[in-house]
Amino acid sequence: MKDSIVMSKPARPVKRTIIMLLIVVLILGMVFGWGALRAVFIAKFLKGFANQVQTVATIQAQETPWQPAIQSVGTVTAINGASLSAEVGGIVDTIHFESGQDVQKGDVLLTLRANNDPAVLAQLQAQAKLDEINYARDLKQFAANAVAQSTVDTDRANLAAAQAQVAAQQASMDEKIVRAPFSGRLGIRQVNLGQYLQPGTAIVTLEQLSPLFVDFYLPQQALVALKVGQVVNLKIDAYPGQTFPAKIAAIGATVDSATRSIAVRAVLQNDDLRLRPGMFASVSVETGAPKEAVTLPQTAIAYSSYGDTVYVVKHGQGNALVADQVFVTLGATRGDQVQILDGVKPGDEVVTAGQVKLHNGSPVAVNNTIQPSNDPNPNPPNE
Template sequence: MTTNKPTAKRMITTLICIGTLLGALIGFNLYKAHMIRKFMAHNAVPAATVTSAVVSYQTWQPQLAAVGSLRAVRGVDVTTEVAGLVREIAFKSGEEVKAGQVLVRLNDRSDRAQLASLRAAADLSQTVYNRDTAQYDIQAIARAQVDADAADLRSKRAQVEQQAALVEKKTIRAPFAGRVGITTVNPGQYVNPGDAIVTLQAIDPIYVDFHLPQQELGQLQVGQSVAVNTSAFVSRGFVGKIRAINPRLDSTTRNVEVEAALDNRERKLLPGMYASVKVDVGHEQRYLTLPQTAITYNPYGATVFVIKPGEHKDARGKTMPVAQQIFVTPGPTRGDQVAILKGLDEGALVVTSGQLKLKSGTPLVIDNRVLPADSPAPTPQEQ
């Protein structure tokens, strides 16, 4: 018995030391875990401020979009066929003129004098022809003389008509009704054939020419409605109908040219303007829509951040929502909106701005005081 007491004491001492060591190790690990949780709590992902929108259905009219150019129904640069000195400008720049209205008169005094001389010669030829015809009836002269008189009379009359046409060309008239532009020609100025005097444009109605790819040709037909917007009148649209479709495609671009006529009774649209054209095609369709800013595009596809209930609490103890990234299939666009074909259900709450700082699980603060554009027909805003 006396020999075993030291051994028992050593064993007890050893067990106590081992227990103390184990307790210290467990305590250290518990303290370490507590400090890690405390550190993580103080270094949690900060909340991100975003805007949001509810996914909802909208009815869209399918449209084909293009950029076109406005063109007058009739438009020419009025010029002269003959040279001459301008005697009179019979119009005011910018006014409406009628077909046949006199625009410019050139100096034609010498031409009229020549016309009077030729008419006198023609009258004399007529008198000679009548006298010789009477002489021929009584067999006083030969038939050849009457034929020569008739030929001379026709020649004199042709010269009169030629000179009368020349005199008429000295009076320049509007070939059709329309609006004249600004002229820089003044009385006393000498003009040559081909010199532009003033532009004349018939602008009611007015045409818009635009091009569409060949794959959209099957959706086009004469009589379809078109909506036209221009940067000159950002708050107003113009409507018209397709008037003609070119039967030949451009072999370089494979585009087809389309012509539409627009009502322009107010004379607001002018030839040469460029315009945004949209053609209504097919039947109306219902789409789930979102602002285009809600979509994030990357090499793996298109994604959105859906707002879900979370466990994080703000300083007031209120539970904060979190972001969850999901893939979607976007469809056609209209203005600032995009259709969602797959991936979302109606009523889902989606982040519309601020996605760059998000990842799945990021707590969110929703602030919708300033929302991104979400208009189906946006217009440029003047700065």
């Protein structure tokens, strides 16, 4: 009897284990079931979202006149420009100009104190005059055979030496007078009366403001399209919306081995004196005659490493509008526009806004109330 009681005791742990296994199986079933159910709901939601009609803005692709041009950036420089200084040292005696003044070539701008230079010049001139009298008298005496040829030769040499000393003294005095080497506009005065100037000390800058040079660089591939006299259009940040015409005056003789670019210089007329040397310029060099090209706003292009694309709106089943993704080949850009070389034909309706939420075949609704900018010559505010 005791043995039978002892043998029946292990039944309770086995039963407890079975119950625990059933509970675990039930929990796992609920977890995996909920995951599967959630996947079904997500797939259903995404399917419905994918087929949701997306509102986009569109534009009809069309051909417009396109002027082929090469773009670059350049710097406005003066044809003649210099920082003026005295050749010798001295104390500033007189100043004959004001800052920003227009001057003519040869105008006296500044003089240094002469000290005893005029007295030395007068002494040398007197000696030269005496030597000239002696030479003239001895010439007459030589004609009468009253003096030797050597005396006349000595007089001639003395006169030449005296005249050379006068010229040297006059040149030394001229070095103390600073004149305008060319016509132009002065900058800001850098010296004052009574100031001692070392040789080479900057006094004022002088710039010839018309005409001006525009220096810029173009890639070596553009060399075949360049020639002297070619039209160049400039845009200056200080004058938004305005274009300044220039003409190519010189093309560099060599190509830079580091950048593989060539230097180009154009001449710009500046009769109204609005432009200044040192200004930054956006340069556009016209190459060839204008031609027709398909253009789109740059906002219509989806750029990626595997290719550039646009969405073209077409009629699908039931005449519904759908977006068709198309690969395009791009050309040059101008302002807000980009040239389309291949992929879009005139008359195609292309999405210009809202393409981020599209995929190939997405149903769309067109709303062109607001359109992105499509200006070939935009004028952004200069703030």
